[in-house]
Amino acid sequence: MNLLLRILITAVLVVLLANFLPGVHVVSYGTAIIVAVVLGLLNLFFKPIMVLLTLPVTIITLGLFLLVINAIIILLCSEIVGGFRVDSFLIALLFSVCLSVLQSIFFKIIGD
Secondary structure (H helix, E strand, C coil), X not given: CHHHHHHHHHHHHHHHXXXXXXXXXXXXXXXXXXXXXXXXXXXXXXXXXXXXXXXXXXHHCCCCXXXXXXXXXXXXXXXXXXXXXXXXXXXXXXXXXXXXXXXXXXXXXXXX
């Protein structure tokens, strides 16, 4: 039940951010749910591999390169999911930062 709630919150945040950020486009709420699931799967399987491969750069930049990895995951999700589009890398970077901050706030409110 907690996982479903987290997916729904992420989907609502994706739609909310798509309405506020120019360059992020979501066709429907169903697409936003698919985006939330795909982002979760990419973060589960693909992100640890990318973090491991870019560990020296991440250490040199004191962890700021993780923002770039998050943006790449958002762009990858936009390529995978039809109906979700992010126009540029900078928009993906801004989207990923905003989504992470809002998810942290909402997940803290809901708790475990």
